Amino acid sequence: MNLSDLLPLAPEIFLACAGMLLLVAGTFGGAGMARAVNVLAGVSLAVAFGLVVCPVTGVTGELPGGHVGTDGFSQFVKMLLLPAALVSLVLSHDFLKKPEAARFEFPVLVLFATLGMMLMVSARSFLGLYVALELQSLSLYVLAAFLRNDTRSSEAGLKYFVLGALASGLLLYGISLVYGATGSVVFAKLQTVLASGDAPVGLVLGMVFILAGFAFKLAAAPFHMWAPDVYEGAPTPVAAFFASAPKLAAVALLAKVLYEPFGALAAQAQPILMVLALASMAWGAFAAMAQGHIKRLMAYSAIGHIGYALIGLAAGGAEGLQATLLYLVIYLPMTLGAFAVILCARKNGVALEQLSDFAGLSKTRPALAAAMALFMFSMAGVPPLAGFFGKFYVFMAALQAGLLPLAVAGVLLSVVGAFYYLRVIKLMYFDAPRGAAFDPVPGWGTGLVLASTAVLILGFALQPDLAANAVRAATATLAGAA
Amino acid sequence: MNVVDLVPPALFYCFAGVLVLASLMVVVARNPVHSVLFLILAFFNAAGLFLMLGAEFPAFILMIVYVGAVAVLFLFVVMMLDIDFLELRRGAWKVWPVGLLVGAVLVAQLVMTAASWQSLPGAQANILSPAPRENALKAYVTTPEGERQAIQQPRNGPKPLTNTEALGRVLYTDYIYAFQVAGLVLLVAMIGAITLALRGRRGRKSQDIGRQISRKPSDCVAVRQVKTGTGVEC
Numbered sequence: 001m002n003l004s005d006l007l008p009l010a011p012e013i014f015l016a017c018a019g020m021l022l023l024v025a026g027t028f029g030g031a032g033m034a035r036a037v038n039v040l041a042g043v044s045l046a047v048a049f050g051l052v053v054c055p056v057t058g059v060t061g062e063l064p065g066g067h068v069g070t071d072g073f074s075q076f077v078k079m080l081l082l083p084a085a086l087v088s089l090v091l092s093h094d095f096l097k098k099p100e101a102a103r104f105e106f107p108v109l110v111l112f113a114t115l116g117m118m119l120m121v122s123a124r125s126f127l128g129l130y131v132a133l134e135l136q137s138l139s140l141y142v143l144a145a146f147l148r149n150d151t152r153s154s155e156a157g158l159k160y161f162v163l164g165a166l167a168s169g170l171l172l173y174g175i176s177l178v179y180g181a182t183g184s185v186v187f188a189k190l191q192t193v194l195a196s197g198d199a200p201v202g203l204v205l206g207m208v209f210i211l212a213g214f215a216f217k218l219a220a221a222p223f224h225m226w227a228p229d230v231y232e233g234a235p236t237p238v239a240a241f242f243a244s245a246p247k248l249a250a251v252a253l254l255a256k257v258l259y260e261p262f263g264a265l266a267a268q269a270q271p272i273l274m275v276l277a278l279a280s281m282a283w284g285a286f287a288a289m290a291q292g293h294i295k296r297l298m299a300y301s302a303i304g305h306i307g308y309a310l311i312g313l314a315a316g317g318a319e320g321l322q323a324t325l326l327y328l329v330i331y332l333p334m335t336l337g338a339f340a341v342i343l344c345a346r347k348n349g350v351a352l353e354q355l356s357d358f359a360g361l362s363k364t365r366p367a368l369a370a371a372m373a374l375f376m377f378s379m380a381g382v383p384p385l386a387g388f389f390g391k392f393y394v395f396m397a398a399l400q401a402g403l404l405p406l407a408v409a410g411v412l413l414s415v416v417g418a419f420y421y422l423r424v425i426k427l428m429y430f431d432a433p434r435g436a437a438f439d440p441v442p443g444w445g446t447g448l449v450l451a452s453t454a455v456l457i458l459g460f461a462l463q464p465d466l467a468a469n470a471v472r473a474a475t476a477t478l479a480g481a482a
Numbered sequence: 483m484n485v486v487d488l489v490p491p492a493l494f495y496c497f498a499g500v501l502v503l504a505s506l507m508v509v510v511a512r513n514p515v516h517s518v519l520f521l522i523l524a525f526f527n528a529a530g531l532f533l534m535l536g537a538e539f540p541a542f543i544l545m546i547v548y549v550g551a552v553a554v555l556f557l558f559v560v561m562m563l564d565i566d567f568l569e570l571r572r573g574a575w576k577v578w579p580v581g582l583l584v585g586a587v588l589v590a591q592l593v594m595t596a597a598s599w600q601s602l603p604g605a606q607a608n609i610l611s612p613a614p615r616e617n618a619l620k621a622y623v624t625t626p627e628g629e630r631q632a633i634q635q636p637r638n639g640p641k642p643l644t645n646t647e648a649l650g651r652v653l654y655t656d657y658i659y660a661f662q663v664a665g666l667v668l669l670v671a672m673i674g675a676i677t678l679a680l681r682g683r684r685g686r687k688s689q690d691i692g693r694q695i696s697r698k699p700s701d702c703v704a705v706r707q708v709k710t711g712t713g714v715e716c
Contacts, residue, residue, distance in 0.1 A: 068659050
């Protein structure tokens with residue numbers, strides 16, 4: 001084995017080393033280092049992004065052993081994961097000023113979680129997949145409980161941990177069944193074995209367990225019950241991180257597993273994915289109406305969006321995969337932007353959590369209210385904003401695959417879901433402000449995030465083919481395998 | 483049939499039966515300390531099953547790590563935290579019909595799957611080689627006709643690898659990636675434990691210059707008029 005064999009994994013190796021070095025720096029630097037470490041962690045993510053993009057280090061290939069390797073799909077997903085994680089760090093920069101949160105472990109844990117996600121999408125065997133998934137999950141559990149003196153944060157961390165452990169158990173049990181039926185955990189070998197005959201019951205049952213485990217991690221209904229409590233209890237920058245990069249990584253991993261090892265089982269996986277998609281869309285739309293807490297609302301919104309993204313995977317084929325990935329490309333800026341607004345909405349330095357607190361935001365902070373209105377309209381799927389295109393492509397993919405009922409249900413449920421997005425806009429624009437005045441936007445970093453996500457959402461309609469073509473090129477390797 | 487041939491199945495059913503019973507007792511035992519002790523019993527029986535498979539390394543790891551470290555840690559936690567487990571379980575009886583139904587369906591599915599178990603024809607190519615079995619009491623292969631034959635070990639051939647040796651050969655070569663990432667997972671676990679649980683020692687007698695300088699007389703000195711023969715109420 002040469003050192004050059006490790007080149008495809010250069011960004012990950014860099015991130016792992018950077019995380020450990022920052023840990024040492026933070027330990028010696030003491031408590032005052034939190035924000036400095038945060039900046040350095042952001043720089044590390046940017047450098048890792050450069051390593052993914054750079055033609056010398058961004059090569060595709062498999063590492064010896066066959067458990068991990070990169071391809072066009074994983075490179076593309078990493079190019080989205082790293083900026084999403086970077087934005088989460090920018091959004092949490094202000095949070096790290098608080099004395100109870102000023103600890104340097106926060107950015108280090110975000111780095112390791114991002115590393116886990118990058119390794120997840122590079123996995124080429126169930127063994128590589130599992131260790132990477134655990135690296136990501138374990139970092140996220142700790143982040144959820146980060147405010148250790150806050151009972152709600154501790155509760156969120158514990159709840160996430162217990163249900164995450166259950167999901168890991170389901171996943172491992174499924175993997176063991178698949179191994180028993182095929183004698184291998186490596187994706188490429190699974191493909192050849194699956195081509196050798198009809199899938200026995202045990203193998204299909206194993207796949208069902210694996211899908212259930214993924215559905216837990218994705219918070220797709222009916223495996224979603226942890227998500228609202230965790231989003232509510234976790235610190236808001238952490239909730240913003242949860243809603244963005246890990247969702248993308250988990251959907252990308254699910255797509256990879258469905259298209260690579262289980263490509264021959266598409267017919268058996270389709271009904272499961274349809275049920276997951278339909279239940280998530282319905283639960284996201286109806287349960288969100290009763291919510292008065294903005295972070296719970298965002299949690300149900302995320303559940304609904306995962307439902308729409310799963311429509312593409314249920315449709316299958318190259319179009320389905322492209323539609324799902326494009327949906328997530330659009331979902332990331334919408335969610336991060338909306339969370340940036342939630343982080344900015346404060347009165348006398350206290351973060352607003354109830355929906356009714358947003359009443360009259362447009363009177364004192366018109367730009368902030370306009371940005372929130374933009375994200376909400378986009379999430380509801382109002383043309384010509386980006387969110388409309390995301391929904392359009394998944395519904396088209398469903399129609400092409402002959403899933404007319406699912407597409408119709410999706411359209412109807414997105415109309416239902418529009419209700420609570422529009423309610424936020426009504427509160428901001430048509431209700432009288434109550435109590436103290438809103439604080440100004442805390443820093444230029446958050447302002448920059450708001451501006452850039454808003455431009456992406458608005459500008460998508462001008463060049464919709466740009467993103468669609470990039471997604472098509474990225475999925476060519478995976479869709480070819482199916 | 484030779485009596486010696488009956489020993490491995492008898493041992494297997496003994497280990498497996500006690501394992502299942504002990505696992506059940508872990509869940510239903512009223513005293514949490516008994517639960518942990520039954521867990522240790524379950525670990526020992528699982529180790530016995532591993533030994534019968536000729537996998538002595540997992541067997542000893544199970545005893546050293548799980549019995550020696552994890553179960554003892556559990557015992558400490560259970561004894562020191564003084565949690566009222568009966569109180570925790572009080573609400574559990576309300577959901578048992580649902581739990582029982584889901585569990586029964588799952589068990590029925592798994593039993594049916596296991597009864598009709600078959601692997602894909604291409605799976606044979608993936609099975610590396612017969613596992614080293616000279617440590618097993620007696621090992622069998624099933625011939626295509628459905629007969630069981632004892633594996634013949636070559637007498638003068640190269641000495642087959644032991645289980646530990648075989649694991650050592652692949653752990654740092656073919657599986658180095660998983661090994662390293664598992665190391666990172668442990669690092670994150672350590673960071674998490676320190677982040678969530680470590681607090682600076684309370685009552686530490688170290689000098690905090692900032693606090694000393696910012697201390698004002700009004701914070702700590704009170705002037706009282708005390709009459710003769712009476713005390714001061716704090």
